[in-house]
Amino acid sequence: MSKAVVTVMGVDRVGIVAGISSLLAQYNVNIEDISQTIMQGIFVMAMIVDISKMSCSFSDLKRALEDRGKELGVEVLLQREEIFRAMHRI
């Protein structure tokens, strides 16, 4: 199974979760976990998503998320999950 992490950062407002998750659904990307927090006044959300059945390429999804982020006024990153797991585990 292929997983990725979607990170969203920016000023909190109505519609961020809906905006991002509807886009993921559109590309057949399943959200497995969501956590969020407010760090120094900035809204931070991370989603673990399953990209093994996505209907587009990784880079297309990345661009689409970035564009949606711009509409919502937040920064969105898409990265493979392995990098996070590797860096913080012995």
Add this chain to the structure above:
Amino acid sequence: MKRNFISLEEIIETIQMVKKEKLDIRTITMGISLLDCCGRDPREVVEKVYKKVTVVAKDLVRVVREVEEEYGIPIVNSRISLTPLSLITANFSESELIELGKTLEVAANEVKVDFIGGFGALVEKGMTKWEERLISVIPEVLSSTEKVCSFVNVASTRAGINIDGVNLCAKVVKRSAELTATKDGIGAAKFVVFANAPSDNPFMAGAFHGIQEGESCINVGISGPGVIKAVVEDLKDVDFRTLANEIKKAAFKVTVAGELLGREIAKRLGIPFGIVDLSLAPTPNPGDSVAEIIEAMGIERCGLPGTTAALALLNDAVKKGGVMASSSVGGLSGAFIPVGEDAEMAHCASQGKISLGKLEAMTCVCSVGLDMIAIPGNTPEEIIACIIADEMAIGVINSKTTGVRLIPVPGKGVGEKAVWGGLLGEAPILPVEIGNVGLFIRRGGRIPPPLISFNN
């Protein structure tokens, strides 16, 4: 069973390391063996080399970009290191050698890599006629190309120091700078003289693919001074053991990231993964500086007393953390202390806080040597040879790699600065002690290897 979930803190920490602390992979270097390109006819050899490089490295840059995008960690440079070219050019004339150098540039451009290294020779013990010939054309090759890098290994703990080779290299340094006078001697910045050169080093200008290496492989050079600096800055009141331990942990994370990306790139290219070089490689960008780490430890300006001890601690902690993270560590591994490529180091040098003498002392405890140091353009060749010899002696006696990358900037002197731009940055011209050393360096021959070479 679901494996332990990644916490939000870990995700944020990783992103912060990239965004704020400038964590990046400095270089992905593809090593390519050229031993099968040997032949009688130089023209044929040049053709084979061109073909091999452009075929083997065809997909390198595309795959590097792909992996960079998917993992979200910037990869600054893609490079190629080749079998030392002296090994396949025994019957080349000077003009054919220059032609080969230019062909390497064309090949590098075709596959879109940033640098191509290996135009050099290993002459620590003896020097053949063709090796001498190849070394003598290095200035022409470096000045007529932009991406070709060159090295010569003139010393090793087993063989001692080949002073004839040192003298020849001093000529190369001087001539390479002169031929690129309009660009502040940039030719000399693409040339390294080594003692105990590692054959799997992914960092230019000294990268080459040693004969003991396989057909091809992917070597990774990690960077990350910013990440280490952030750790050190947060630990103002701790003792040295704690400090060293925290640096180790950060080095671990950086190394794991490098190895993960390197292995993924190698897998996608279908070639073996080589090594991770866990070096702190600075760039001229603010915040990406080894000198700033030393200052964060509590030394006002890099170069003041205490600097060597601070660097020793840093270098050792980085290696310890990195070795824990990867079982394929190689290359130079440690902290680089270039003057030109490290904005804070250059700043300290321009303020007179750091001298050539102090830099030489620092090379005893770190991984590279006298790196990217601008000196007056009128520095005599014999003085340059003696600076090289001194640095080679440090490597030979201490069984470590040392290198020299000096740039005698044509037409400029102390108080002025050389500006190269890009990753090479800029550097103030450091004063060099001048005196008569001719009798010493003109003796020629070889300085014998130290007793430790018989450590069998």
